[in-house]
Amino acid sequence: MTSAVVDDTAEQDVFGGVDSHADTLHVAVISDNGGHLADAEFTTTAAGYAAALAFVTAHGHVIAIGVEGTSSYGAGFTRAARSHGHQVVEVNRPDRAERRRIGKSDPIDAYAAALSGRACGAPKDDTVAGIRALHNAARSAVKARTAALNQIGHILITAPDAIRAKYGHLKGTDRTDILARLRPCGDAVHAAVLAALKSLARRVKELTAEHEALTRALDSEVTVHNPGLRAAYGVGPDTAAQLLVTAGGNPERMRTEASFAALCGVAPVPASSGRTNRHRLSRGGDRAANAALYRIALVRMSSDSRTREYVARQIAAGRTKKEIIRLLKRAIAREMFRCLTTTVTVPGIADLRPLRQSKNITLTAAAQNFGVWPATISTLERGIRRDDDLAHAYRDWLQAA
Incomplete structure (x- = not known):
């Protein structure tokens, strides 16, 4: 760690730079003409963030702070800096050619972030942090389920003939449901293979239920955050x-x-x-x-x-x-x-189903009138699929019926 003596230039304009990591962050300060003033290392805790901000402000008037990884390792520091009224800018990963030329270390990256902080753009804010967390959890559930399904397939390929003949031809949810209800029996080899298949099948069912629950929660969050985006055709x-x-x-x-x-x-x-x-x-x-x-x-x-x-x-x-x-x-x-x-107005569809039911019209009858499948009318009424033209025509038809 190096530092510079703070003198009567404390009111000069300065820029901060942060090279963030999981447990530490390295902070550097430069003058408005790019001169190196000081750098130091701090912990990624509330106290560490406060000390880092005090370190930067002690060298002058802070114009902006460049942070590498504002949405990952630098998220905590970014929140702390913004709460104190500092402008935080997103810093891209250092150019590879430049890195090969000058080398790599935490102080070097921190000073590079401070220099980049003079020109880079605003970082993302935290309003979609919940959506990001749900999205990552849902995707990881899908990946784990896919891995379990692949393992079931691989086991059945090399399983004893009796097991392969009995379960190898099954596909999809039928195979998962049957394997999840297995009672391992037979000799040691057969019992071990059946136990593995049962365990994996139960894992698939649990992950499927978990993914469905996460998707419902994600759908609710996304719809509240941006109903226009969620209602766009083909956007799930x-x-x-x-x-x-x-x-x-x-x-x-x-x-x-x-x-x-x-x-x-x-x-x-x-x-x-x-x-x-x-x-x-x-x-x-x-x-x-x-x-x-x-x-x-x-x-x-x-x-x-x-x-x-x-x-x-x-x-x-x-x-x-x-x-x-x-x-x-x-x-x-x-x-x-x-x-x-921009704010996109989503036409209401909550009145469609009650209106149809009040007229005693079935989904099949409504679908036949418009030449579509009953499922199309059903998804339209429930807001699962947006089709403004069909919704307007459907409402006019129901009101005239």
């Missing part, structure tokens, strides 16, 4: 949560929809040189957000009439499916940005 609880986590609770820090598209990795990247003028697909950005936009595109390609018409026109124009999906993701990113940054 998981997809909406991922986009909210990517954008943060303060998406206004992204000034344009083009910056959001670049963040999601769907903005074409210039790849021109000399007489060649072209663009290529972006391989950067948040790949989880990119995957979320991809899932929305697939849903709309399969069930949204306007999207299907657009796809048909693009195919007629000679575009490939890959090119069409790229165009769709770019357009969807533009729509999602509007949902994230």
Whole structure:
């Protein structure tokens, strides 16, 4: 740890930089012209955050503090700094070429964060922290369930012939339900294999129930936080949560929809040189957000009439499916940005089911009138799927019936 003597320049303008870790954070202070003033290490506790802020402010008037990892290891310090009225800016990971040139250490990274703090953007706030936690828990439940299902399949491949013949042909929930009710018996090998299958099947059922509960909680949180985003066509609880986590609770820090598209990795990247003028697909950005936009595109390609018409026109124009999906993701990113940054009014549908029931009309009769499946009317009434045109037509039809 090094430090500098504080003299009569205490009222000079300074910038802070923080290299955050799980148990410690290294803080550096620079002057407004980039000169190194001091650095020190503190613990990631409330007392450590207070001491770090006092250390920075002791060297002058703090313009901003650059923090690497404001949404991870630096989240606690970021909250503490903001509560004291300091401006905190997000600092990107140091450039690899620069790191190879000057090396790496906590003081070096802290001073780099302080220098970067003079130009980087605002970090995400904490309003989506609950959604992030539920989303991560739900995804981990899915991964664990998938691993258990794969283990069941692998065990059945190498199981004794009698076990493989009896349970190998079963699929899906039928196999899980039957295996969960097993009573291991037979010789030592058979009993051990059956016990393993029963344990894994029960694990799958428990993880399935856990995932469903987490998804319901996530759906409720997302709907309250941004009803317009959740109501957009093809946007489910998981997809909406991922986009909210990517954008943060303060998406206004992204000034344009083009910056959001670049963040999601769907903005074409210039790849021109000399007489060649072209663009290529972006391989950067948040790949989880990119995957979320991809899932929305697939849903709309399969069930949204306007999207299907657009796809048909693009195919007629000679575009490939890959090119069409790229165009769709770019357009969807533009729509999602509007949902994230503006208040989108969601038409009410709570009156549809009571109105239908008061007229003694069945779901089947209503579906036949509009040429759709009864499930479409049911999901519309329950708010699971948004279709404003159908909702308006359905309401007018019910009122006239």
